[in-house]
Amino acid sequence: MSNQSVNPRTGEKFGPVFMSTSPEAINEIISQSVAAHTLWSATSPKERARGLGAIADALDSQTEALVDIADEETGLGRVRLSGEVARTTFQLRAFASTLEEGRFVSDEIDAAVAGAPPQGHPKFVRTVRGIGPVAVFGASNFPFAFSTLGGDTASALAAGCSVVVKAHPAHPQTAQLTFDIARAALSSTGAPTAVISLVHGFECGKTLVTDSRISAGAFTGSRAGGRALFDLAQARKYPIPFYGELGSVNPVVVLKSALDDPKTFVTAYLDSLLMGNGQFCTNPSVLFIPESNEFVQELHTQIVLREAAPFLSEATKKLHDSNRAQLLSSIDAVICQGKPVSESGFFSSALVAVVKAKDLAQGLTDIGEECFGPTGVVISYSSVEQVIEILSEMEGALSGSLFALFHDADVSRVLDSLASMCGRVAFNAWPTGVAVTYGQHHGGPYPASTSSLHTSVGTHAITRFLRPVTFQGLPDVL
Amino acid sequence: MSNQSVNPRTGEKFGPVFMSTSPEAINEIISQSVAAHTLWSATSPKERARGLGAIADALDSQTEALVDIADEETGLGRVRLSGEVARTTFQLRAFASTLEEGRFVSDEIDAAVAGAPPQGHPKFVRTVRGIGPVAVFGASNFPFAFSTLGGDTASALAAGCSVVVKAHPAHPQTAQLTFDIARAALSSTGAPTAVISLVHGFECGKTLVTDSRISAGAFTGSRAGGRALFDLAQARKYPIPFYGELGSVNPVVVLKSALDDPKTFVTAYLDSLLMGNGQFCTNPSVLFIPESNEFVQELHTQIVLREAAPFLSEATKKLHDSNRAQLLSSIDAVICQGKPVSESGFFSSALVAVVKAKDLAQGLTDIGEECFGPTGVVISYSSVEQVIEILSEMEGALSGSLFALFHDADVSRVLDSLASMCGRVAFNAWPTGVAVTYGQHHGGPYPASTSSLHTSVGTHAITRFLRPVTFQGLPDVL
Numbered sequence: 001m002s003n004q005s006v007n008p009r010t011g012e013k014f015g016p017v018f019m020s021t022s023p024e025a026i027n028e029i030i031s032q033s034v035a036a037h038t039l040w041s042a043t044s045p046k047e048r049a050r051g052l053g054a055i056a057d058a059l060d061s062q063t064e065a066l067v068d069i070a071d072e073e074t075g076l077g078r079v080r081l082s083g084e085v086a087r088t089t090f091q092l093r094a095f096a097s098t099l100e101e102g103r104f105v106s107d108e109i110d111a112a113v114a115g116a117p118p119q120g121h122p123k124f125v126r127t128v129r130g131i132g133p134v135a136v137f138g139a140s141n142f143p144f145a146f147s148t149l150g151g152d153t154a155s156a157l158a159a160g161c162s163v164v165v166k167a168h169p170a171h172p173q174t175a176q177l178t179f180d181i182a183r184a185a186l187s188s189t190g191a192p193t194a195v196i197s198l199v200h201g202f203e204c205g206k207t208l209v210t211d212s213r214i215s216a217g218a219f220t221g222s223r224a225g226g227r228a229l230f231d232l233a234q235a236r237k238y239p240i241p242f243y244g245e246l247g248s249v250n251p252v253v254v255l256k257s258a259l260d261d262p263k264t265f266v267t268a269y270l271d272s273l274l275m276g277n278g279q280f281c282t283n284p285s286v287l288f289i290p291e292s293n294e295f296v297q298e299l300h301t302q303i304v305l306r307e308a309a310p311f312l313s314e315a316t317k318k319l320h321d322s323n324r325a326q327l328l329s330s331i332d333a334v335i336c337q338g339k340p341v342s343e344s345g346f347f348s349s350a351l352v353a354v355v356k357a358k359d360l361a362q363g364l365t366d367i368g369e370e371c372f373g374p375t376g377v378v379i380s381y382s383s384v385e386q387v388i389e390i391l392s393e394m395e396g397a398l399s400g401s402l403f404a405l406f407h408d409a410d411v412s413r414v415l416d417s418l419a420s421m422c423g424r425v426a427f428n429a430w431p432t433g434v435a436v437t438y439g440q441h442h443g444g445p446y447p448a449s450t451s452s453l454h455t456s457v458g459t460h461a462i463t464r465f466l467r468p469v470t471f472q473g474l475p476d477v478l
Numbered sequence: 479m480s481n482q483s484v485n486p487r488t489g490e491k492f493g494p495v496f497m498s499t500s501p502e503a504i505n506e507i508i509s510q511s512v513a514a515h516t517l518w519s520a521t522s523p524k525e526r527a528r529g530l531g532a533i534a535d536a537l538d539s540q541t542e543a544l545v546d547i548a549d550e551e552t553g554l555g556r557v558r559l560s561g562e563v564a565r566t567t568f569q570l571r572a573f574a575s576t577l578e579e580g581r582f583v584s585d586e587i588d589a590a591v592a593g594a595p596p597q598g599h600p601k602f603v604r605t606v607r608g609i610g611p612v613a614v615f616g617a618s619n620f621p622f623a624f625s626t627l628g629g630d631t632a633s634a635l636a637a638g639c640s641v642v643v644k645a646h647p648a649h650p651q652t653a654q655l656t657f658d659i660a661r662a663a664l665s666s667t668g669a670p671t672a673v674i675s676l677v678h679g680f681e682c683g684k685t686l687v688t689d690s691r692i693s694a695g696a697f698t699g700s701r702a703g704g705r706a707l708f709d710l711a712q713a714r715k716y717p718i719p720f721y722g723e724l725g726s727v728n729p730v731v732v733l734k735s736a737l738d739d740p741k742t743f744v745t746a747y748l749d750s751l752l753m754g755n756g757q758f759c760t761n762p763s764v765l766f767i768p769e770s771n772e773f774v775q776e777l778h779t780q781i782v783l784r785e786a787a788p789f790l791s792e793a794t795k796k797l798h799d800s801n802r803a804q805l806l807s808s809i810d811a812v813i814c815q816g817k818p819v820s821e822s823g824f825f826s827s828a829l830v831a832v833v834k835a836k837d838l839a840q841g842l843t844d845i846g847e848e849c850f851g852p853t854g855v856v857i858s859y860s861s862v863e864q865v866i867e868i869l870s871e872m873e874g875a876l877s878g879s880l881f882a883l884f885h886d887a888d889v890s891r892v893l894d895s896l897a898s899m900c901g902r903v904a905f906n907a908w909p910t911g912v913a914v915t916y917g918q919h920h921g922g923p924y925p926a927s928t929s930s931l932h933t934s935v936g937t938h939a940i941t942r943f944l945r946p947v948t949f950q951g952l953p954d955v956l
Binding site: 091108109118122124125238239241395415419422438440441452453464467468469472473474475 | 561588609923
């Protein structure tokens with residue numbers, strides 16, 4: 001099979017044709033990745049930090065070229081994409097700093113205790129090592145930060161693992177350019193060339209996660225695709241961890257105490273909802289507001305002025321349109337719609353469906369499916385109990401937000417409800433915009449993540465790829 | 479179905495008949511466990527520490543009664559079982575201390591950084607919470623330390639999770655007595671009664687891991703049984719972590735520099751191999767020695783004096799005998815055998831098969847299956863390369879040992895080989911006897927563990943049941 005870039009603004013193909021990497025070539029790539037892993041995992045954290053820093057510098061120096069091609073392939077716009085390159089290199093350097101500080105990777109010394117068991121024991125040194133070669137799947141919606149040299153790759157490299165990246169078909173040229181720059185930069189620091197590799201083609205996904213030499217997988221994307229790969233990874237003779245972020249319907253709860261200025265609030269809501277054409281896993285998918293005609297009126301007024309932005313691909317648009325139709329057929333909602341769209345390219349108008357909480361009894365499962373794109377659901381409630389009940393029936397989410405004055409009596413129980421289903425709870429903040437920092441947690445109960453213990457953003461992400469090995473009774477000289 | 483205790487020394491049934499817990503009863507038990515989890519997970523670490531301490535005190539005070547019944551059910555002997563109760567209560571207190579110190583459970587504060595992203599970010603507080611009700615499966619070979627109130631239960635309770643224990647059919651009375659003591663003690667501290675529950679019966683396993691209200695599973699036992707449960711847990715609509723320790727063939731490598739006294743060495747080897755009738759997951763299953771007639775002669779001389787000890791159950795003996803027959807049919811070995819056994823009860827003579835490394839080419843897969851019981855394989859090698867090659871083809875193991883003088887030139891590469899396949903590498907120490915301490919790692923690549931990132935012994939075990947939730951931008955007052 002082959003694949004070519006498509007400009008989502010026009011629907012036209014352009015650039016080189018990428019042939020799917022053949023099974024024979026993947027086999028050879030994995031062999032080299034195993035050999036590179038052995039060398040790379042034996043390097044010191046400081047050496048790996050140098051490698052990550054070199055990649056970051058090289059990507060920064062090529063930002064223009066990277067943004068040019070990514071914008072043509074994704075239609076996400078130069079401003080957003082420049083920011084994303086900066087975020088990506090910041091992320092690489094964050095892992096480099098983590099390694100330099102020895103965080104997560106330092107040996108833990110448990111000194112000998114004299115006496116008989118259970119109290120007495122010899123000295124233990126708990127070390128960690130890269131789990132083995134990792135298969136990373138590029139995401140459609142973040143051509144840099146969650147793709148070739150994104151957080152999964154950065155954290156796996158930091159852990160001492162070699163990485164085989166499967167390019168996302170929506171931006172193969174961006175993937176290839178990022179990879180070429182990164183591999184050259186990493187090699188220039190003395191790292192084995194095959195520490196990172198790139199493959200193209202749909203079939204590669206299955207080949208990678210079922211190959212016995214691959215030790216872990218990391219994925220951000222659709223629930224169907226991610227679950228299929230997860231299932232393959234778990235069904236192996238030797239199952240491997242497969243860290244999948246499979247989408248999220250993120251609740252945002254607004255208490256009356258925070259809704260004194262509906263106009264400003266609606267603007268902020270639409271900004272978050274329609275950012276990147278709504279193609280964010282942290283999109284504020286479901287907004288809970290106290291019943292308010294003024295809010296709905298304001299929504300109508302503002303959304304009609306919003307221009308449609310292109311989808312990442314035709315497939316993304318089709319899936320979105322189908323999910324939206326399904327959503328609208330299942331709930332009795334007031335529809336607020338954005339500007340009509342032109343014929344060419346991959347566009348759909350923004351849309352927010354407003355529904356009353358009390359009318360949702362039958363349709364709750366329908367708002368529970370992610371509608372990846374410029375579509376939102378507003379649930380107007382008459383009591384906080386309604387909100388809590390609906391939250392308790394929703395699936396696991398990456399993020400939940402609460403807008404309220406902090407002394408509002410309902411704050412505490414809404415936060416508890418959100419925390420019981422989300423990986424991150426934001427107070428008076430929209431869910432979009434996920435900071436890359438130590439305290440971040442970008443995960444959550446399934447389907448937000450296939451492993452709710454782990455994050456794919458922030459420096460804790462490195463722990464996904466570190467396998468502990470304890471040494472018992474080793475003389476200090478060793 | 480029903481189940482009754484069997485005395486493995488005589489093969490005779492005794493004591494009450496335990497009916498399998500009915501599906502309706504399990505359903506009710508899980509409902510109560512969910513409610514108890516909500517309350518328990520909201521307690522402070524110090525409160526949970528008090529609960530664990532109360533259980534430990536109560537079990538200590540009932541050691542006599544516990545050992546009486548466990549000895550009758552398992553035949554493991556009073557000395558070993560008294561030690562195991564002490565280990566179990568030490569373990570409960572170790573988790574209590576961990577909670578008191580706030581280790582693993584304290585909030586991590588990531589202060590706000592001024593400025594635009596990616597550098598700037600709001601304040602994050604990274605918290606952890608109990609993942610949800612945990613299903614714990616009692617193990618046959620440790621009626622206390624890996625059963626009802628063993629490490630899995632202790633770590634899950636410490637994490638703030640409620641626990642539903644499935645009693646092991648080989649020691650239902652021990653399970654019931656342990657449970658009764660623990661539940662009363664825990665309740666006396668004010669904890670909800672249903673924080674721990676006990677069910678009996680084979681079918682309960684499937685019911686528990688497939689119930690949508692159970693959030694994690696923990697298991698120590700056979701590969702077949704553990705894998706079946708793991709598969710069920712992963713195939714759920716909402717997959718859950720299933721921490722299975724599925725057995726291990728543990729390599730012990732002896733370099734020439736450590737073999738100056740074969741007589742003493744063989745004694746120590748047989749002590750480790752035959753401890754608890756060899757029914758340890760850390761049994762030194764495969765011993766690599768430099769070719770030495772003296773060692774083999776010494777093995778013959780000493781093993782014939784070793785008395786057989788009872789198996790834990792008839793099923794354990796049957797599986798062992800079958801695996802041993804399979805092993806012996808596939809390798810060309812010199813057989814060293816222990817004292818013959820009597821007819822009654824569940825006994826088999828100790829046996830060590832001595833085979834040359836160079837003859838193993840065809841039979842390597844056969845020594846790769848665990849032979850759970852008083853059976854060992856000794857591989858005599860002519861070069862360290864042979865050892866390293868065989869290690870590289872073995873499956874993941876809980877433990878690997880190296881006996882050598884520390885300045886031996888081969889030490890470093892053998893340690894590396896062991897570390898690449900084991901969770902714990904012991905230097906000049908036998909693998910049996912797993913200390914309960916912070917630095918311990920009792921896990922390893924599959925099948926040693928279904929999750930090589932995690933340990934089932936030592937205080938890090940708590941992390942298996944802690945789900946992170948990050949709070950973003952929360953005012954200090956909240």
